[in-house]
Amino acid sequence: xxxxxxxxxxxxxxxxxxxxxxxxxxxxxxxxxxxxxxxxxxxxxxxxxxxxxxxxxxxxxxxxxxxxxxxxxxxxxxxxxxxxxxxxxxxxxxxxxxxxxxxxxxxxxxxxxxxxxxxxxxxxxxxxxxxxxxxxxxxxxxxxxxxxxxxxxxxxxxxxxxxxxxxxxxxxxxxxxxxxxxxxxxxxxxxxxxxxxxxxxxxxxxxxxxxxxxxxxxxxxxxxxxxxxxxxxxxxxxxxxxxxxxxxxxxxxxxxxxxxxxxxxxxxxxxxxxxxxxxxxxxxxxxxxxxxxxxxxxxxxxxxxxxxxxxxxxxxxxxxxxxxxxxxxxxxxxxxxxxxxxxxxxxxxxxxxxxxxxxxxxxxxxxxxxxxxxxxxxxxxxxxxxxxxxxxxxxxxxxxxxxxxxxxxxxxxxxxxxxxxxxxxxx
Amino acid sequence: xxxxxxxxxxxxxxxxxxxxxxxxxxxxxxxxxxxxxxxxxxxxxxxxxxxxxxxxxxxxxxxxxxxxxxxxxxxxxxxxxxxxxxxxxxxxxxxx
Numbered sequence: 001x002x003x004x005x006x007x008x009x010x011x012x013x014x015x016x017x018x019x020x021x022x023x024x025x026x027x028x029x030x031x032x033x034x035x036x037x038x039x040x041x042x043x044x045x046x047x048x049x050x051x052x053x054x055x056x057x058x059x060x061x062x063x064x065x066x067x068x069x070x071x072x073x074x075x076x077x078x079x080x081x082x083x084x085x086x087x088x089x090x091x092x093x094x095x096x097x098x099x100x101x102x103x104x105x106x107x108x109x110x111x112x113x114x115x116x117x118x119x120x121x122x123x124x125x126x127x128x129x130x131x132x133x134x135x136x137x138x139x140x141x142x143x144x145x146x147x148x149x150x151x152x153x154x155x156x157x158x159x160x161x162x163x164x165x166x167x168x169x170x171x172x173x174x175x176x177x178x179x180x181x182x183x184x185x186x187x188x189x190x191x192x193x194x195x196x197x198x199x200x201x202x203x204x205x206x207x208x209x210x211x212x213x214x215x216x217x218x219x220x221x222x223x224x225x226x227x228x229x230x231x232x233x234x235x236x237x238x239x240x241x242x243x244x245x246x247x248x249x250x251x252x253x254x255x256x257x258x259x260x261x262x263x264x265x266x267x268x269x270x271x272x273x274x275x276x277x278x279x280x281x282x283x284x285x286x287x288x289x290x291x292x293x294x295x296x297x298x299x300x301x302x303x304x305x306x307x308x309x310x311x312x313x314x315x316x317x318x319x320x321x322x323x324x325x326x327x328x329x330x331x332x333x334x335x336x337x338x339x340x341x342x343x344x345x346x347x348x349x350x351x352x353x354x355x356x357x358x359x360x361x362x363x364x365x366x367x368x369x370x371x372x373x374x375x376x377x378x379x380x381x382x383x384x385x386x387x388x389x390x391x392x393x394x395x396x397x398x399x400x401x402x403x404x405x406x407x408x409x410x411x412x413x414x415x416x417x418x419x420x421x422x423x424x425x426x427x
Numbered sequence: 428x429x430x431x432x433x434x435x436x437x438x439x440x441x442x443x444x445x446x447x448x449x450x451x452x453x454x455x456x457x458x459x460x461x462x463x464x465x466x467x468x469x470x471x472x473x474x475x476x477x478x479x480x481x482x483x484x485x486x487x488x489x490x491x492x493x494x495x496x497x498x499x500x501x502x503x504x505x506x507x508x509x510x511x512x513x514x515x516x517x518x519x520x521x522x523x
Contacts, residue, residue: 125440186440222485224437246500273468280439280464288447305504306440308481312501315483352436399445 015096016052018044019282020103024246026289040285047281052096054275055087059151059399061268064251065236066400068261072242075337076400080347080386082408083275085393086134092397095137102133104152107290109159114298122294123162125185126304127276128281128405132158135408139415144423157414161255161407166304172196175311175364185304187407188354191382195321195358196365199374203366209316209359212368224276224349229269231348236265237423272349307357314360320371321359321378326351328379336383342390342402344383350404354382385409392416428520429460432475434484435503441481445503449479452509458522479509479514496520504512 011017027037062079069077090096106129107339114120123129137152145153159241166183169192173184184192223368240248240261295301311318329346337343355375362374386402389412403409433449435442441462450462465473467484471491477499480488488497496516502508517523 124444126443177502225468276437276439276466280443283439283443285442291447298444303446303504304442308435308437308441309444309503311441312482312503318483342458 012350015100016045016048017088018097019048019100019103019286022100023285023289026293030289034144043281044285047098047283048279049278050281050376052087052090053276054271054273054278055083056091057271058084058268058275059087059091059273061264062400064264065239065268066308067251068236068239068243068248069400071244071247072239077239078342078344078387078400078402080235080344080350080383080402080404081272082134082404083272083349084284085138085398085403086131087275087399088398089134090137093138093141095134095141098137098141098150098154099130099133101151102137102158103130105151105155106133106158106162107154107294110162111157111297113163114294114301117163117208119163119167120298121163121183121185121304122164122291122301122303123166123185123296123304124287124291125187125304126287127279128185128187128306128408129158129162130279130282131403131405131408132161132411135403135412136415138396139392139412140419142392143420144427153350153419157411161187161411162304165407166302171360172361173310176310176360181302182309183302183304184307184310184357186307186353187356187405188307188350188357189407190410191354191378192358192361192407194381195231195374195378196361198377199362199366199370201366202373203362203368203370206367206369208367209320209363209371210314212316212320221251224331224352225269225273227352228272228348229266231346232265232268235345236261236268238390242332284293307353310357310360314363316362317359318356318372319359320368321362321375322352322355322359324372324375325355325358325379325382328376328381329383330379331376332380332383332387335380336387341384341387344387344390344402346383347404350382351379354405355379382406385413388413389416429458429477429517429520430475431460431462431477431479432470432473433462433464433473434467434470434478434480435464436467436484438464438469440504441503445500445509448504448509449513450504452513455506456510456514456517456523458517460522476520477513479513493499 018042024041027040136157140150140154169184169189248257358378362371385406390402433442433446446462446464477496482499485499498512
């Protein structure tokens, strides 16, 4: 018995070991050489632990930011970051293991649904599945699920999104790529379809964005980490000014309070960088294994890939969609508090990737005018949904942050608005 | 061994999808190479022999003075385009 206790309490509850074992099994199934199996499993474990280290850096920086923001503006400013949600869920709520197992369950349900429904999509964007697993686990456990049922419910909901989201995007993806070979696997798809709908209404006969000339100077924004820094540095520094020297100096010790705010903003970028490096290590072995197995089981499946795969088809629309979506998120930041909702600061990672992809969608159906008005509506929409989740996150103890990626937010709202009340009836 | 690095903005999704296509092309033409993927900030400091990225990143790479071969793709996961652009580079390097 002592041995079984040891296995359960000290091995299987350690998420990094669980996920390494998942990779180990996947590599064995593919009959890889012994050396590859061992190095692949170890790298997966390393990736998971690097990811956790990155998330604690992000949280450290956000705690500081929350303090100066509250002092400077007398209200809570929420930083939308699915990475931070993932970090806090794993480190502070102790859900790391459930998230790792739900991640696996989503893969499995994806294959089952693709095999037996007409939605033949295999969702290969690993980090998006990780964020989805995070949200179903956080809100599934808040709704009262635990153990196996938590993982199965999360896997089913996540697996449904993994086939349904590529399916609703596919008509426009076909129009963009001119083929039916690839699909879009990115959990911001509800936003893309919404934005494309607005664009279609307003953008009749408007010219394509690909005829506009953009200044070359904006090119650096396609570098993810630079674009995050581009927003976080002014945000932290200006907020520190508003908080005032007296208050902010208490937090900065011997360092000048403005310099300290600058360094903390860079620290946030460091956290994102470390976390995403961990994700990269983590997925390097799991995704090809999953792809190999899935394509054997579902022979006519289409791979659903990450959004930048579409970027080369309409690069101007990416920049235009990013800019117009950002305008929409800034408007929403000021407007939503009037309605009693939290003030959500613009999240630049999402604005770039989701805004850029929405730009391509909007351009495909409504040209320049579609991208302008559709993008503003898109920015508003992707700020409104996370704002609705803020009270739920706060009640669960998350610090100054909310989720991004509207499909994962929709999954969270599905649990909070529908599953949780139903569970309460039986409780 | 020949090192090939596939690059995108965050070094997560599309570079990884592209890497898997590059690997199947290499297998098809019988070339052994170590393929990896990364973000554009780290790529400039890498020691890869060949860097593959999207057309939209071309202006970013041109700012650096890089000694390795650079390939820019219009369609990141299109195997025929990868083959068409990669084969001449591999031939020039004597790897094929």
